[in-house]
Amino acid sequence: MEISLVGKKALVGGSSGGIGKAIAIQLAECGASVTLMSRSLEKLKAIVASLPTNLGQQHGFLQVDFNDFRGYQEILHNFFKDNQIDILVNNTQGPSAGNALEKKVGDYQEAFDLLFKTTVITTELALKNMISNNWGRIINVASVSVKEPLSYLALSNSIRAAVVTWGKSLATDVGKHKITVNSVLTGYFDTDRIAQLNTKKAEQLGIDVSKVRADMESRVPLKRIGNPKEYGYLAAFLASDKAAYITGTQIPIDGGLLKSL
Template identity: 55%
Template sequence: MYNILTPKYMNIHLNSKNALVGAATQGIGAGIATELARCGANVTVMARNEEKLKDFVLSLPVITDGQKHGYLVADFSDFESFQKIIKGYFRDHDVDILVNNTNGPNPGLASEKSTEDYQSAFNLLFQTVCETTNLALPYMIKKGRGRIINVSSLSVKEPIPNLALSNSIRSAVIAWSKTLATEVAQYQVTINNILTGSFDTNRIKDLIDHEAKETGVSAEEIKKKKEEKIPMKRLGRPEEYGHLVAFLASDYAAYLTGTSIPLDGGLNNTY
């Protein structure tokens, strides 16, 4: 068993900064949006369920006068529709902090997936990120400051079994973002990736349930084995994810760019 003291909130000020966070009504995205709001940012959250978005926006902290939060209804899995919506958003809004986060593609073996499956995963994980980033960059470059943070996965270092689509496309995003980070660094725009380990979210629950159905092993046992493999012997908490994103979004991380940071409780064995 572990014993963790309740952490104090980070002394990071993002007052007057505008943040756009994808897939933010639950899980990691919600943890990120909540922490950015707690640090003073005006947060706009994106997801496809408007009712959940409305409820979530009302729950976001408001710590300063004039701080405002909003939402954008967008379906990451429908790229043509997403492209129209996100272009419309950037016609009227500027963003200082962009957090590229989407729902993950369906699990499965590489040998089971068709070229259409890979194209859909590419649209979901790569095209949406590329499109949103390209729209956010002109303002950041003109202002001489910007933060782009990509929510990725440990699978880019070591492929995770049964996640062929995610393993493949997320690696492409890492290579693209490193290339772009070098190009825009001269404008004081930073781009960093977070390599996500196992966090206590609905996504990990769904993956565990899928594995349980495929193997006949109980979900409880699969979860226990996952936790045992992690040196810290537990799953991560979404608010812990938010702490790292808030740091990367702040002036404290102004000289940090082009990196891929594992957030995994020590699970990754490479260095």
């Protein structure tokens, strides 16, 4: 099965590394013109320069800080004055780790701005042209923790669950315009984020970080951590015409980690 995104334009959040970068690369390899978003200017420049252009793709980037909602909103408004996209991947860095006893109400507000408000405003701006074109793909990068909360990720558990339920509601509203909205429930992937979380957990438990990773791998039925490329394959499929009848879903990509249905 060949997946072609030739002629499509994509906007991918958090794409200077990890899952976001892997998604951007795969979309570009399938023919899409990709605009990356991240804080790291040097990384963005390097990735854009490395993306394939053999199918007429034209790539670019937006330097944004997802933690600065007002600044982010201004940059996105300006971008959409002169640009339109067909594929939107809502992805940001995660909020700080910590359990529910450690987090205060202000922490939840910051996480809400970071994860929920940026997702909603970006989607709102992208939808105008998607509706006009009668075609669009919205992919929300979420987490398996919305189904089985992780005690050390109280902020992410709470706000990502809101994103997923919002996405389900949106899918119902925009389906008539041939726009699909799906959320991907992310398991353990070999990214800097996982490395940071493992380091913190190792410090809290007073053990070597390699033991934390080994324990993580042992809990995955496939007995390994995911490769971000594998995430990119799923995103490219959901972004394509091959997935035209898939919407309103929450798709785990976790090596079988989730125990619930």
